[in-house]
Amino acid sequence: RIKGQQLPPRKRLLAPSRGQRGLSAETGLPLTRSFGYCPSQPRHRCASQGCLYLGCFVKPDSGWKKPRRIQPTPYRLETEDKISSAACGYGFTLLASNTRDITKVWGMGLNKDSQLGFQRSRRDQTKAYEYVLEPSPIPLPLEKPQQTRVLQVSCGRAHSLVLTDSEGVFTMGNNSYGQCGRKVVEDEIYSGSHLIHQLKEFDSRVVQVVCGQDHSLFRTKKGSVYACGWGADGQTGLGHYDITSVPTKLQGDIAGVNIIQVSSYGDCCLAVSDEGDVFGWGNSEYLQLASVTETTQVNVPRHLPFKIGKVKEAACGGTGNIVLTEEGNVFVWGYGILGKGPNLTETAEPEMIPPSLFGCSDFSPDTRVAHVRCGLSQFAALTNRGELFVWGKNLRGCLGTGRMEDQYFPWRVTVPGEVVDVACGVDHMVSMVRSFT
Amino acid sequence: MRPGGLRRNRPVWVASQGVTLGRVRVSSLPLFHSLLHRVSSQPCAGPRLSCEASRLQRARFGLRGPRFRKLKIGAGHRLDVKASGVFVLGIGHGNKLLTDLYNCHLTKVYTVGGLFGKATDDFSDTGNLIEKTTFDHITREKLERILAVIQGTNQKALLMYSNIDMKTQEAYELAVKGLIRPMGKSPPIITAIRCLQFALPEFQLEIHCLHETQQYLRKVVHEIGLELKSSAVCTQVRRTRDGVFTVDDALPRTQWNLQSIQEAIRNCQLKVQTELEKTLAAHEENSPLHQLDGTQLSMLCRSLREQHNTAEVCQRGDGQQKERG
Secondary structure, three states: OOOOOOOOOOOOOOOOOOEEEEEEOOOOEEEEEOOOOOOOOOOOOEEEEEEOOEEEEEEEEOOOOOOOOEEEEEEEEEEOOOEEEEOOOOOOEEOOOOOOOOOOOOEEEEOOOOOOOEEEEOOOOOOOEEEEEEEEEEOOOOOOOOOOOEEEEOOOOOOOEEEEEOOEEEEEEEOOOOOOOOOOOOOOOOOOOOOOOEHHHHHHHEEEEOOOOOOOEEEEOOOOOOEOOOOOOOOOOOOOOOOEEEEEEHHHHOOOOOEEEEEEEEOOOEEEEOOEEEEEEEEEOOOOOOOOOOOOEEEEEEOOEEEEEEEEEEEOOEEEEEEEOOOOOOEEEEEEEOOOOOOOOOEEEEEEEEEHHOOOOOOOOOOEEEEEEEOEEEEEEEEEEOOOEEEEHHHHHHHOOOOOOEEEEEEEEEEOEEEEEEOOOHHHHHHHHEOOO | OOOOOOOOOOEOOOOOEEEEEEEEHHHHHHHHHHHHHHHHHHHOOOOOOHHHHHHHHHOOOOOOOOOOOEEEEOOOEEEEEEEOEEEEEEEEOOOHHHHHHHOOOOEEEEEEEEEEEEOOOOOOOOOOOOEEOOOOOHHHHHHHHHHHHHHHHHHHHHHHHHHHOOOOOOHHHHHHHHOOOOOOOOOOOHHEEEEEEOOOOEEEEEEEEEEEOHHHHHHHHHHHHOOOOOOOEEEEEEEEEEOOEOOOOOOOOOHOOHHHHHHHHHHHHHHHHHHHHHHHHHHHHHHHHHOOOOOHHHHHHHHHHOOOOEEEEEEOOEEEEEEEE
C-alpha cells in the first residue's frame, strides 16, 4: 500500500477534497482516503472450527478451495443475518438470529433424524437431505412469523430445541425417548419427517432450553425447571429412571428455589440458583456428584455444598463440570482433561484454575472470565476482553488452536475479532465474533 | 528479522589509554574516563588488599601511575540512535552477569509513540515522506482490536519457539507462572501490547517484547496504521524496562558519577540475583545446571551473590534528545 514513487511538491491548486483523491494541503502529496468502512454498526461474524465433515459445512464459500475434513483453526461462516445464538449438537449445528424476517434459524450437518427439520431435496421433492452441507434455513410452523423472535437454540444427540419469545418451544428430531416432549410413537421413522412439535404448557414463559444427550430441560421465568426424555441415569431428575415424554416439573432440592441457569450436555445436569448455590442430578460415574453421594446415578436434584463462593454460571460436559463464581474464578471437577495439566485427571471437589492462565497478570489485572461453556470433552472460557480460551480433548481439531494435540491447560485461540459467545459440541465449536472495523 | 541483543566478541578498541570498551557507544567515553580516574584515585578501591598495605607495596616496587589501567565495561541490549530509555551496562565481573541475564531472555517494555496520517520510508517521523492518508475513521476501539490480533499471533510464535512440550505438567507449571518464553534464538516476539493514550492523530502504546530491535517496533507501528486502513509513523521509542531494571533504577545524565553508580549497583544486586535464580532454576532441564545436584546448584547461586559489581544502569537522554554517535 506504500507507493514507491514520490511526487514533486506542487503548488496548492486544489483544495483538499472529500473524494477519493485530493491534494493534501501541506505537502501537495496525494491524499488517500480508505473506502468501504462503515462507521455505524459493527459487523458480527460466525466462526467455526473442528470436524467439518459432518458438523459444519464442507463446501467452503469460495469455490476454488478444496473441501476439507478437518478445520483446526477458526474459519468464517458467511450468513446474511447477524447470528445471536448458536448451538452444536452431535454432528450438527444450529444458528439462530433474533430477526423478524421469515427465516430465523439455519442448520447444517447430520439430518438423519430430522433434527434440522425437513430439508427438501432438490432432486426429489418428496425426499429430504440426510446431510446438510451449508447453513440452510429451517422452516418453523410459526403463527406470526413476522413478529415472533427466536431467542435461543439448543442441540442434543439427535434432537433440537428452538425457543421463541411468544410461541413457546419448538422441538424436532429423534423422539425415541420422549426428548421432544411428545408421546413416543412405536417404530416412528424420523428421517424425512415434517413433524415439529410445539410446547406451550409451562407455569410461566420459558426463558432457557437445554438439550442433554437424550433429554431436554426447560427453565421458566419463575425459576422452575422442567424435564423430559431419557432418564436411565436420572438425568430427568424426576425421581425415577424411566423415560418421560411430557415435560414435568422437577422437585427435590430445587423445589421452590429460583433457578437462574441450567446446563447439560451429556447425562449430568447442573442448575444455579439466584443465591449462588449449585444443584446437580444425573450421571455421577465420573465423580460429578461424588461430593454428596456415592451412587453413580442421582435421579433427584441435590444441592452440592461447595465452599467456593457465589456461583454465577455453570456448564456441564460429558465427564467434567465447570463453574464460574462472582469473583471471576473458574473451578473444575469431574474426570478427563480438567485444565490443570496432565496430572489432574479426576477430582470430586472443585479445583480452581489460576487466573494467570486466562491473561490476568500485573500488566492487566482487570482481566476476568465472563462466561464458561462446555462441550462433551472440551471446555471454553470467555474473558471480559473478548478473548477465547479453550482446553480439553482436541477431537479433530475442535479446539481451534491450530494443533491436533489435546490441550491440558487453558490456551488462547486467535480469533479475528472480539468473541461474544461460543458453543461447544462433540468435535466442533462455533463462536460468535464481533469484528474490528 | 534479526533478533536484537548482545553482539559478542567485538570489542571496540578506542584510541585512549586504559579504557577497554566492549560493545559500548563511543559517546560514553568521557564518563568512563572520569570513572577510571576516580577509581584509580580512590583510597580503598581494591577489595583484596587494604589501602595501607597496597600503597606500601606499590611504593616498595616503585610503581607509579593510576592504580587501575583497565576497566572492562560491557553493554546490555542494544538501543539504537533514535531511541531512548534504559540502557544496562556491566563493570568488571558484571559482564558475566550480563551474559547470564541475556540467557534469561527477560522481556523488555517499551513506550512507543505513533502518529497517524503519514507514511515514511524508514517508519519514523524523520524519514522521507511517502504518503499521507486520512485517519478520521480511526477510533480507540478499532486500535485496541488490532492490538488484540497482534497479541494473538505472537502468542503462537511464543509457543513455537519455547520448545516446550505442551502435554507435560511442567508446561502447566510454567504457564501458570508466566515463564513460557523462548530460551534460545527467535524472531522478535511481542508478549503484550496495549494502548496507553489515544488522541488523534497521536497515540501511545506500551509493548512488552523479546528479541526485538527498535526498528522492528517502528515497523509494528507502520503495520498497525496499514491494518486500520490508514498509515502511521513512529515518533518515539523509549525503553522503560529491561528485564529487572526499570526507569526508577536508571541514572539520568546528571548522576553519571562514581557515587551514584556504586549506589545503583548496590540497589540492583538483590534483584538481579533473585531473577537469575528463579529463571535458571525453572528452566534447569534445558540448561547445563541440570547436571548439578542440589549442593552444587546452591554453591553456584552463592558465588553469583558474592559478585561485587553487578550490572550498572545508565539512562540515555530522556526522550527529548536524539543521540548522535
